[in-house]
Amino acid sequence: MNRIPLAIACAALAGLTSCGTPTERCEARVSAEQRNVARLLQEVEANIARGYAWETNVAGDTGFRLCAGGFRGGYGRLGLGYSSCYGGPETVRKQVPIDPAAEMRKREALQKRLAALSSQGTSQCIARESGTR
Incomplete structure (x- = not known):
């Protein structure tokens, strides 16, 4: 089934609903x-x-972390190792006085x-x- 007509129909319906x-x-x-x-x-x-109130901040993250993982070595051997990976920014939620x-x-x-x-x-x-x- 061709999905292009379906996508066009969905876009047209979304456009019509924004009208009024x-x-x-x-x-x-x-x-x-x-x-x-x-x-x-x-x-x-x-x-x-x-x-008190909750305050949400995004902590400054360098993006570099060490992550454990497995790999497949030569001759079908499995091993464990560390590599760098990106975990994304960290959100910190803390209580603040009001x-x-x-x-x-x-x-x-x-x-x-x-x-x-x-x-x-x-x-x-x-x-x-x-x-x-």
């Missing part, structure tokens, strides 16, 4: 913003409940933003669409 009326695109942006603000709010509330008052202010601001998006987001999209007609 300006109202639909606006509503999609508002929904994405609501999800983002809700995720941030959950993170801040978890930080307040724990009393300022509870600042986190409370952040939570209040995010709650207000989420309420504003929930009450006005879609109606603004509809009003903007009707104003352009």
Whole structure:
């Protein structure tokens, strides 16, 4: 079976789904913003409940490591040896202290933003669409 027509059909469907009326695109942006603000709010509330936050850093990695491995020698012999290999960057997650008052202010601001998006987001999209007609 030829896969090129299938790939073209999938690309065409992906292109069509990105289309939509300006109202639909606006509503999609508002929904994405609501999800983002809700995720941030959950993170801040978890930080307040724990009393600390998590910070994720990528440690500076030279990329050189010694890795053990096997090899096949001459005459079908097996052996063990070391060689250099690349393990990729290492992600380090550590606890960092928080300022509870600042986190409370952040939570209040995010709650207000989420309420504003929930009450006005879609109606603004509809009003903007009707104003352009």
